[in-house]
Amino acid sequence: VTARNLDILVVGGGSFGTAVASILSQADRRVALWVRRDDLAREVNHAHTNSRYLPGVALPPLLRATTDLQGSVASAPVILLAVPSATFRQTARALGEHARGDQVLVHGTKGIELGTYKRMSEVLFEETCVLKVGVVSGPNLAKELVRGSPAGCVVASRYDEVVESIQRLFQGSTLRTYGVRDVVGTEIGGSFKNIIALAAGVVDGLGMGDNARSLLVTRGLGEMARWGVAQGADALTFGGLAGIGDLVATCSSPLSRNHQFGTRLARGERPEEIKATMVEVAEGVTTTKAVHEQAQGQGVDLPIVRTVHRMLYQGLPVLEARDELLAVPVGREFPRGSPRRGDA
Amino acid sequence: VTARNLDILVVGGGSFGTAVASILSQADRRVALWVRRDDLAREVNHAHTNSRYLPGVALPPLLRATTDLQGSVASAPVILLAVPSATFRQTARALGEHARGDQVLVHGTKGIELGTYKRMSEVLFEETCVLKVGVVSGPNLAKELVRGSPAGCVVASRYDEVVESIQRLFQGSTLRTYGVRDVVGTEIGGSFKNIIALAAGVVDGLGMGDNARSLLVTRGLGEMARWGVAQGADALTFGGLAGIGDLVATCSSPLSRNHQFGTRLARGERPEEIKATMVEVAEGVTTTKAVHEQAQGQGVDLPIVRTVHRMLYQGLPVLEARDELLAVPVGREFPRGSPRRGDA
Numbered sequence: 001v002t003a004r005n006l007d008i009l010v011v012g013g014g015s016f017g018t019a020v021a022s023i024l025s026q027a028d029r030r031v032a033l034w035v036r037r038d039d040l041a042r043e044v045n046h047a048h049t050n051s052r053y054l055p056g057v058a059l060p061p062l063l064r065a066t067t068d069l070q071g072s073v074a075s076a077p078v079i080l081l082a083v084p085s086a087t088f089r090q091t092a093r094a095l096g097e098h099a100r101g102d103q104v105l106v107h108g109t110k111g112i113e114l115g116t117y118k119r120m121s122e123v124l125f126e127e128t129c130v131l132k133v134g135v136v137s138g139p140n141l142a143k144e145l146v147r148g149s150p151a152g153c154v155v156a157s158r159y160d161e162v163v164e165s166i167q168r169l170f171q172g173s174t175l176r177t178y179g180v181r182d183v184v185g186t187e188i189g190g191s192f193k194n195i196i197a198l199a200a201g202v203v204d205g206l207g208m209g210d211n212a213r214s215l216l217v218t219r220g221l222g223e224m225a226r227w228g229v230a231q232g233a234d235a236l237t238f239g240g241l242a243g244i245g246d247l248v249a250t251c252s253s254p255l256s257r258n259h260q261f262g263t264r265l266a267r268g269e270r271p272e273e274i275k276a277t278m279v280e281v282a283e284g285v286t287t288t289k290a291v292h293e294q295a296q297g298q299g300v301d302l303p304i305v306r307t308v309h310r311m312l313y314q315g316l317p318v319l320e321a322r323d324e325l326l327a328v329p330v331g332r333e334f335p336r337g338s339p340r341r342g343d344a
Numbered sequence: 345v346t347a348r349n350l351d352i353l354v355v356g357g358g359s360f361g362t363a364v365a366s367i368l369s370q371a372d373r374r375v376a377l378w379v380r381r382d383d384l385a386r387e388v389n390h391a392h393t394n395s396r397y398l399p400g401v402a403l404p405p406l407l408r409a410t411t412d413l414q415g416s417v418a419s420a421p422v423i424l425l426a427v428p429s430a431t432f433r434q435t436a437r438a439l440g441e442h443a444r445g446d447q448v449l450v451h452g453t454k455g456i457e458l459g460t461y462k463r464m465s466e467v468l469f470e471e472t473c474v475l476k477v478g479v480v481s482g483p484n485l486a487k488e489l490v491r492g493s494p495a496g497c498v499v500a501s502r503y504d505e506v507v508e509s510i511q512r513l514f515q516g517s518t519l520r521t522y523g524v525r526d527v528v529g530t531e532i533g534g535s536f537k538n539i540i541a542l543a544a545g546v547v548d549g550l551g552m553g554d555n556a557r558s559l560l561v562t563r564g565l566g567e568m569a570r571w572g573v574a575q576g577a578d579a580l581t582f583g584g585l586a587g588i589g590d591l592v593a594t595c596s597s598p599l600s601r602n603h604q605f606g607t608r609l610a611r612g613e614r615p616e617e618i619k620a621t622m623v624e625v626a627e628g629v630t631t632t633k634a635v636h637e638q639a640q641g642q643g644v645d646l647p648i649v650r651t652v653h654r655m656l657y658q659g660l661p662v663l664e665a666r667d668e669l670l671a672v673p674v675g676r677e678f679p680r681g682s683p684r685r686g687d688a
Contacts, residue, residue, distance in 0.1 A: 139554065139555045139558035139559060139562075140555055141553070141554055141555055144553040144554060144555045144556075145555065149552055149553040149555060149556055150552065150555070150556050150559070150670050151553075151555035151556060151559060152555075152559040152562075152670075176559075176670075176671075208493055208494065209485070209488040209493040209495075210483065210485055210488060210593045210596060210597040210599065211483045211484055211485055211488045211489065211493060211494070211495035211496075211593055212488075212493055212494050212495060213592075213593070214483035214585075214589045214590070214592045214593035215483060215494070215495060215496040215520075215585065215589065217588075217589070217592050218483075218496075218583075218584060218585050218588055218589035218592070221583065221588060222583070222584075225583070239562075239565065239566070239569070239583060240562060240566075241558075241559065241562050244561075244562055244565060244588055245558045245559065245561070245562035246558070248557075248558045248561050248562070248592055248596075249554045249555055249557075249558035252554060252592075252596045253554040255554065326494050326496075327520075
């Protein structure tokens, strides 16, 4: 792999990275998938499967995996980083050792760094010399992507070149890409929605019905937009694929890990038990902690985040959490002044 | 029923009217349910069921049905009209014979009048002397409401008194009410979402997955907001319960009639066959026609509405409709200027 010229390098062999590499390979792009583990690289290259993260899926035979970061970074004009937020900085740093200023570097990680509360694009700026940075986000459940179901996503960057190169790469694939400029809003949408998905999983796990879940999703969108705008995002972003689009998919799909996490909470399992038995991390668990702490520091009131935080970290019983999730007024759901006038 | 003083009269014994009357009765309000048919009135009063529209549901024993419109209108300070759009004007006219200017009159009908393209509140102004008019809308699937699952709705009126009286009535019930001023947006949200739900039913019926449905819902929200703002609505309304909230519930629930209609279209049934076998009308079918014609008259381009219209009225095959529904750019999804810059 390292010898030939690539169109794109995908860094991270989890379900999302593998799915994106797979659909790009099927669209005849020259794509390499960097994975950490030798045995996974061999499995992808010889059995054409990724049985841990995408069980039962046949990957395209031309998709090549590699563990050679230096070689594959050197031969790729575009790099997509798709690793969990917990290992994001460390992976970005390793990548930064080899990256060049003429490369395009986007990520698809929907989380926030614990402790620093930094967005992933901020980490990329800190750990690499690349300026042409962007983010890919939207309703993109990996298990659906990899089987070729159509989907749309947003690619956000301050650089037109980033947007255009990603759009060119995905042209003719099953994933449609829409360009936006609002990096902050796109990253906040992708991470915040996992908190709401956890709450939606609880509501669904308790059998509250579609009316109640829609009430929660609507309130969640308002809270997301209010928080995002306070961080400098454009409110309109949250009405698009990276906001409500991703929120709807994640809150209504049993394929979502964060939704599953909430459903299991509703069944009485404890957060540590659930974490210990999940194959891939539910980003919402750490994002809840990060956003809650950050909001407290800024003096911003986020009722849903606060309830989910109490449920995950302070032992709040799910039945009490349910009442809080459905009972808080939506009177202030819009960030820019509202036609609403109180609630009853 | 006619002799005693009522808190509210609900006009219309379909699933929504019956469900709302039921939860108000359970919250100890004095409520009468006006129905057209004698046999249904007797069934509600004696068997405490409405087996045609809410099969298997036990209604509260204190809920009284009546066929006496004059007497029940005379004794109710608040009237909620919940009949299909096709019979709305005729019912409003009959009600208008007895209504007084001091009464509050709201409706819960999510449709548009064919031919005139009028919203239901406009019809109320034309057919009654009541000025204190409003609309109730939101994610309120009747089968969930009637079994006591929590839900939220919007009550919209230019009159504070209307909002406050409805909020007072529902206080302590399982349906939370949020007041807004934007009547136009609230009515457009409730009717337009049925068009998108039809399309979502097709996408679901074809097994396209949650990513694709979210793409459609996001585009649908944008089209709804663009159309609504062109009619004088406040864009923010579409981010609330009457917009995205109702859209999410209707597009993701098998309980929605409009979603069911789309699913059956995807299975190859013809619109006339489906219509002939549905117990209650799917408002989206006529709303599609009304909005499509109105948009053509105004020169507004609504791609999803156009595709659903061709599918319902011009024989467009569902597989072609699917491609159109998922392929159209979202670049212009926001009405008030957008950070997006094209699509690929």
